[in-house]
Amino acid sequence: MDPTEAVRIALRSIRSHKLRSTLTVVGLVIGIASVIVFATFGASVKAEVITDIEGSSANNIYVFATPEDDEGFDQVIQPVFTERDVSELEGLSGVTNVIPRGTVDANSLTHGNDTIARQRVTATTPDTFDEGSVVAGRGFRSGANEVVLNERAARSFDGNVTVGDRLTLSLAENRTAELTVVGIVNGTAGQLPVSDFAEQARVYVPVDPFYRTVVESPSVGVRQRAYPQVTVVTDPTTTEATQAAVESYLREESDARQLLPEGATLTARTSGDFVAQVASVIERITRFVTGVAVIGLVVGAIGIANIMLVSVTERTREIGVMKAVGARNRDVLVLFLVEAGLLGAIGAVLALPVGLVVGYAATRYAEVTFALAPVWMVTAVVVGVVVGVVAGLYPAWRAARVDPIDALRYE
Amino acid sequence: MSSADAATDDTAPVVELTGVTKTYDMGGVVEALAGVSLALSEGSYTAVMGPSGSGKSTLLNLIGALDTPTEGRVVVAGQDVGTATEAERASLRGTDVGFVFQTFNLLPRLTAVENVALPLVFAGVPRAERTASARELLADVGLGDRTDHHPTELSGGQRQRVAIARALAADPALVLADEPTGNVDTDTGGRVLDIFDDLHARGNTLLLVTHERHVAERAERIVHVRDGELVRIEDLGEESD
Numbered sequence: 001m002d003p004t005e006a007v008r009i010a011l012r013s014i015r016s017h018k019l020r021s022t023l024t025v026v027g028l029v030i031g032i033a034s035v036i037v038f039a040t041f042g043a044s045v046k047a048e049v050i051t052d053i054e055g056s057s058a059n060n061i062y063v064f065a066t067p068e069d070d071e072g073f074d075q076v077i078q079p080v081f082t083e084r085d086v087s088e089l090e091g092l093s094g095v096t097n098v099i100p101r102g103t104v105d106a107n108s109l110t111h112g113n114d115t116i117a118r119q120r121v122t123a124t125t126p127d128t129f130d131e132g133s134v135v136a137g138r139g140f141r142s143g144a145n146e147v148v149l150n151e152r153a154a155r156s157f158d159g160n161v162t163v164g165d166r167l168t169l170s171l172a173e174n175r176t177a178e179l180t181v182v183g184i185v186n187g188t189a190g191q192l193p194v195s196d197f198a199e200q201a202r203v204y205v206p207v208d209p210f211y212r213t214v215v216e217s218p219s220v221g222v223r224q225r226a227y228p229q230v231t232v233v234t235d236p237t238t239t240e241a242t243q244a245a246v247e248s249y250l251r252e253e254s255d256a257r258q259l260l261p262e263g264a265t266l267t268a269r270t271s272g273d274f275v276a277q278v279a280s281v282i283e284r285i286t287r288f289v290t291g292v293a294v295i296g297l298v299v300g301a302i303g304i305a306n307i308m309l310v311s312v313t314e315r316t317r318e319i320g321v322m323k324a325v326g327a328r329n330r331d332v333l334v335l336f337l338v339e340a341g342l343l344g345a346i347g348a349v350l351a352l353p354v355g356l357v358v359g360y361a362a363t364r365y366a367e368v369t370f371a372l373a374p375v376w377m378v379t380a381v382v383v384g385v386v387v388g389v390v391a392g393l394y395p396a397w398r399a400a401r402v403d404p405i406d407a408l409r410y411e
Numbered sequence: 412m413s414s415a416d417a418a419t420d421d422t423a424p425v426v427e428l429t430g431v432t433k434t435y436d437m438g439g440v441v442e443a444l445a446g447v448s449l450a451l452s453e454g455s456y457t458a459v460m461g462p463s464g465s466g467k468s469t470l471l472n473l474i475g476a477l478d479t480p481t482e483g484r485v486v487v488a489g490q491d492v493g494t495a496t497e498a499e500r501a502s503l504r505g506t507d508v509g510f511v512f513q514t515f516n517l518l519p520r521l522t523a524v525e526n527v528a529l530p531l532v533f534a535g536v537p538r539a540e541r542t543a544s545a546r547e548l549l550a551d552v553g554l555g556d557r558t559d560h561h562p563t564e565l566s567g568g569q570r571q572r573v574a575i576a577r578a579l580a581a582d583p584a585l586v587l588a589d590e591p592t593g594n595v596d597t598d599t600g601g602r603v604l605d606i607f608d609d610l611h612a613r614g615n616t617l618l619l620v621t622h623e624r625h626v627a628e629r630a631e632r633i634v635h636v637r638d639g640e641l642v643r644i645e646d647l648g649e650e651s652d
Contacts, residue, residue, distance in 0.1 A: 005532050016520050321516045324477065325577065326505015326533040328498045404477050408516065 001331045003338075010339035013311070014346075021343065024307045028300030028347030028387070029354055032380045034293035036355025037362060039376035042286025044363045047371040049282060050275050059236040061243050063089075063250065063268045064229040065260055078264065080256040082217045083224040088249060089232055094242035097127045097233035100225075102211050109203065110168040111157045121147075121169065121203040123211035127233070128204070129185060137163035137183035143208045147179040153201035154184050169205070177210065218258040226259065232268070243270055290376070300347065301387040308340050308395035312402075319399055320407025329400040336396035337389055344388020348381040355380065423489065424450040425584050425616045426474050431483035433469050433639075443469040445639040446483070451585070451618060456611040458627035459620045461636035467620045468589070470636065474618060475508050475587050476500040488584045505530050509578025513590035515570040517562040517577075523549060524558040527576045534581055541580075548576040552606060568599030575606055579615075586610060588619040592626055604629050 014021045065080050079102060089098045103120040110116075129139030129148065140146035147167055154161040161167070165181045185204075205211075207225065215226040234242040250256060250266045257266060312319070319332055355377075363370045426449070433444040444466045451457055451474075461467045472478040473485050476492045479500075485492040488507035492500060504510075509530075517526045524545045531541035549558050552572040562570055571591060578586050588607070592600030608629060611617055619630060627633045633645040 001533055001535065005538070012520050317516070318518055321518060322529070322533070323501065324475070324504055324510050324512075324516070325530040326501055326581070328501040328533070330498070331501075331533055405472055408512065 001327075001334065003334075006331075006334050006338045007342065009335055010342050013315075013339055014342060017311075020307060020310075024300075024303045024343055025347045025350065027303040028297070028344060028384060029351040031293070031295075031297035031300035032348050032351030032384050033355035033358060034296050035290055035380050035383075036351060036373075036377060037359040038290045038293050039286065039373040039380075040356065040359030040371070041362045041366070042282060042289065043373035043376075044359075044368050044371040045366070046279055046282045046286070048368040049278055051369075059234045059239050059271075061232040061234060061239065061246055061268050061270050062229065062274075063232060063246060063266070065256065065264045066267050067264055078259070078261055079213045079215065079226040079228045080259040080266075081227045081230045082215065082220075082255040082259070083226075084217045084220050085254050085256055086227070086230060088253065089230065089246060092232075092242065092245045092249060094235050094238035094245065095232055096235055099125055099128045099231045099233065100207065100227035101128070101229045101231065102207070102213055102225075102227045104205065104210050104212070105172040107170040107172065110170070111161055111165060112159065114158045116156055118169075118203065121205050121210075123205055123207045125207055129183065133185045135184045135186050137181070139185075140182050140204065140206050142206050144206060145177060145179050146182045146206065148183040148185055148204040149181060150185050150202040150204075153203050156201050169203075171210075177205075179205070215259060217255050219253075219255055226255075239270055239272075243268055297383065297387060301391040304340055304343050304388050304391035305395060307343075308336060308392050309398070311339070312336065312395045312399045315399075316402055316407045316410045319402045320404045320410065323402070323404035324408065332402070333396045333400040336399045337392050340392020340396065341385055341389040344385045344391070345381075347388070348384025351384065352377060352381060424452045425455075425488060426451040426618070427484070427486045428470075428473070429484045429486075431473065431480045431485055433466075433473065433478070434481045442639050444473070444480075447636075447639075447641045448483075449634065449641060451616055453584075453616055454611075454614045455632075456607070456617045456630045457619070458630035458633045459618065459636055460622060460624070460627050460633055462622065465636045466639040467636050469639075471587055471589055471618070471620050474585070475510060476503040501533070505533050506581045507584045509581065509583040509586045511571070511574050511578045511586065511588040511591045513593040515562070515567075515574045515594070517570055517573055519562055522559045522561055523554060523565065523573045526562070526573055527580050529577060530580045545576070545580060548579055549573070551579075552576050566599075567595045568602060571595055571599070571603050572606065575603070579610070585616045585618065588617070590621055591619065592621070592623070600626070 063081065065078050081100065086098050086100050089095060101122060101124045104123050106118050106121050108115050109118045126139045126142055135151060137148075140148050147169070149161060161181055161184075163181055163183060167179045167181060169177045169179055171177065211225055213226055214223045216222065217224045232242065232246055246268045250268060254266070260266065322332060360370050428447055428449045431444055431447045432442065435441045435443060447466075447470065459467045459470060469478070473480055473492065474487060476487055476495070479485075479493050487503060490499065490503055490507070492503070495503065518529065521529065524542060527545035527548055528541040531544070546555070546558055549555055552575055554569060554572055554576070557565060557569060562573070565573065571594075575591075578588075591607070592603055595603065604626065607617055607619065617630070619626070621627050628647065630647065632647055634641060635643040635645065
């Protein structure tokens with residue numbers, strides 16, 4: 001029997017039970033569409049996050065100490081990078097800038113009559129401010145009593161803080177500092193990429209004179225400032241080579257390697273490393289959620305199997321007639337498999353636009369840019385057809401085995 | 412019984428049963444046919460009569476290659492039904508045998524012409540070709556104007572004529588009819604039998620199962636079956652009409 005005829009007969013049979021076929025297909029559409037929705041949404045979130053990270057700082061290498069067994073990048077622990085390390089890193093080829101970053105313990109920050117509690121402020125160097133991120137004013141100068149706020153911090157006072165305002169910073173040990181607000185920024189260079197997500201209020205002061213964490217440099221023998229984190233800004237064309245050089249310096253020559261506490265390790269990560277890490281986390285979550293959606297697909301498959309079994313029983317006599325006029329077992333098998341496969345294919349084809357529309361709506365709702373997951377889309381459609389055929393296997397086998405003599409007697 | 416031999420002419424018979432036994436295991440062994448031998452020569456018109464349970468349906472199923480014998484040989488159009496594979500028997504049913512059933516057994520979703528063409532679908536005949544020959548066959552049985560109707564839109568007699576056209580679709584060596592007039596009124600039944608007469612006149616080999624004497628009398632000879640055995644072959648002689 002030629003395949004087009006099998007399709008024609010199968011289509012006719014599907015059409016003859018419109019409601020039943022529709023409900024079966026709807027079940028499958030829900031299954032396949034939810035797979036597409038979750039896969040699309042996951043791909044969109046991933047693309048968005050990657051763009052966020054890469055856009056800001058593709059040429060940054062983040063250097064910090066982490067506990068050895070921790071894969072994460074959130075546990076910046078000890079101030080181990082000395083002034084000497086900073087200047088040595090600056091000397092490496094391909095390095096354009098080295099931005100140390102530390103925290104200064106604080107109590108509160110006062111603007112006019114408005115005082116807000118503040119446990120720490122960020123101490124860093126003027127290089128941290130690039131033109132793109134300065135919203136108003138300028139970066140602070142080293143050695144000056146100047147402060148820069150990010151937008152969120154500027155908003156956290158009752159009256160908005162603007163450039164030129166004066167702030168009183170109350171530090172630990174009852175020290176206070178009168179600071180002039182010289183700039184409002186929107187993010188800074190040298191900030192860990194992931195911290196973009198939590199839009200925290202941030203207050204920046206110059207390392208000189210506010211940062212007072214010092215250790216004795218083992219190589220130079222004098223007490224120097226030491227920072228828990230350093231960002232190496234590189235020439236974008238040589239980031240990888242520079243990363244290797246930074247790592248080798250850290251491993252072989254740095255003060256940090258000697259100051260490092262037991263069980264900690266030095267890490268130099270590029271934005272790309274962060275991207276890979278974040279992407280793999282999102283991917284894992286997406287896979288899990290999509291896997292849950294696959295349950296819907298299985299339910300849809302059971303629907304097809306169920307309806308095909310009913311169909312075989314109903315059409316027993318018809319099968320007998322077909323066999324009496326020359327249908328082989330194989331022909332009957334093919335007819336029913338084609339019918340089940342067609343139900344699957346119709347479901348898959350309808351699920352594609354449904355999944356994409358709902359996926360798009362989900363990305364709009366979550367305010368991320370819509371991205372396609374083409375592999376998942378193709379997979380969903382193929383799986384739909386395969387699911388139909390597999391679900392039809394047993395019913396079709398039953399149909400093929402119908403004894404024509406019994407079937408012709410069957411009422 | 413010498414009439415079985417008498418029916419054999421110089422060419423090989425279309426159907427030849429030799430010592431055929433068929434038993435069913437239904438809790439106990441039931442013997443539906445016990446050592447039946449019968450030959451149908453080409454162009455012959457045979458009726459099988461017997462009460463229900465006599466084994467005539469079993470006989471028909473064996474000759475129609477729907478079933479295989481427990482013992483003995485059933486040869487249809489030169490092929491041994493007992494040793495044929497499932498696929499070979501299917502193709503035998505499709506191309507060498509045409510069935511006409513008491514209850515018509517048309518597929519409800521197919522039009523008349525599609526029903527007639529169905530055996531050709533499984534025989535692998537291209538669509539245009541099989542549709543053309545199906546139309547022709549329907550015209551032959553007087554349904555040239557009903558080709559695109561569904562079975563439910565046809566009367567009982569018309570359905571049976573569609574079924575006859577379907578039985579002829581593959582130009583089979585043998586047409587088997589199981590109580591073809593059982594589900595239609597007497598007038599319509601008469602017209603159905605007229606068509607069989609026509610087919611006979613055109614040289615088709617016919618085997619008709621019935622329990623009605625007047626239907627059986629349209630044939631050349633009547634084979635009487637009782638309790639699984641062939642009890643008598645009644646030769647009605649050459650009719651001239």
